[in-house]
Amino acid sequence: MTTDTQDRAPAAIRSLTGRTALVTGAGAGLGRAYALALARCGAAILVNDIGAAGAAETVQLIESEGGRARAAVFDVRDGAASAAAVAEAGQVAILINNAGIDEGKKTEEIDEASFDRMFDIHLLGCFLCGQAVIPGMKALGGGAIVNVSSINGMIADDTDPHYNAAKAGIIGLTKAWAKELAPWNIRVNSLAPGHVRTPATTLRGSERMRMVSETRIPFGRYAEPEEIAEAAVFLASDESAFITGQVLSPNGGEAIVGI
């Protein structure tokens, strides 16, 4: 099915009007798609990125569609900075922990600094941003946290072992928080995308894309960022009111091949 039809989930239950969402790593790619999709449902977006230009561009894109957004430029590894940004924004009802990197390295190429950086951006970054928003969510009487993992957090790939491990760790953090925060009606879930057509994956070349599509993905194609963003909206909205501690993986069937 294509994404341009009107076959969408109900509008009312998806409405995020009156809620503020912090989306990390939203200056490009999937993070930008999450921010745009949440804004289209009425949320005011706090657009985080480590790069000011990307964040500003996302804010401008949201505003050009009539949405509300503002940039929050900080490094997710900096807990004081994320706390300050959240304090300035007021209560955040939705957190999309998306900021991440990959390196395309094999084990012998990864030094300790590279390993630490991978874990700090993914796991520590998720953790610190969670710490920043949780008190406000408790005060609001609930919230939704979406920790972006990856299909690689479930079925590993042969490159970037530190990335695979960090993404698996994000699933562990998700389940722990789901349990810890359920009494405050804060739902915590993971989104684990498969292969997505983003600036980063496009850079790796169309030949690789074609090969992966044909050999690994039953749908025979990469996802568009907008398709993944739909799943993020689902997990962020009241559509998933009874769902917590789960992993939702839009992967075109890839995860059922070769597990």
Next chain:
Amino acid sequence: MSFQGKAAVVTGAGGGMGWTIAEALCAQGADVLMIDIKERPDPLPAGPGRAEYARLDLTDARAVATAIGEFHESRGRLDHLVNAAGVLWFDRDRSAVEIDLDVWDQVMAINLKSAVHTVRAAVPAMKATGGGSMVHFSTIQCLRGDTRPQDAYQASKAALVALSKSIAIQFAGDQIRSNVVYPGPTMTPMQARWEGDEATQALVAASVPLGRIGRPEDQAAACLFLLSDSASFITGTELIVDGGVSALP
């Protein structure tokens, strides 16, 4: 209305989750064929999509094929299939070591083989118009055991997951998606034993991290998400809708 112009088949639509799903699909514009062995509810969902009801036994392959075939022909398309029919016979469905084997066979026929019947009718119809999506209802019960077992129920629902994954792989190239919802404790007629028993309800709610028993609407929202194009890259997966029960150790 987001399912405007679509045609959907929902089994087990005479009550419980199946009813709520059919109602939600109709409310969003889909025409829905509701199938159940139960008596026809009156009135059927109001629409704007049109609901029709086929009272039949889902273990009857020919009756299922005929009903879905006629519905497909009348609408010229079939976009969605929801297998929500199922039985949980507390009194007769017991441990594998003591269950009456005829009961075992009946539960398998109703909970599992019925899905084979609907899928066989739906796949060619979906292929004819370029694809579609299916959701099958399993249970979190099949992720673990129980000291008070309903082994036929549990095994049939686990098999449904395997069937869904296989369908997902087989027909991905035809743009047919197949996914599973695993409900946790949910207030439906299947759990009529909880009705009026507030002490038990409180006990069950307390076992759920989110602190409440699920509503049919919770399950319907997850189902409609998976059916819709919002889930266009999601196939062969399971979505657990249990208030966090299965995130527990």
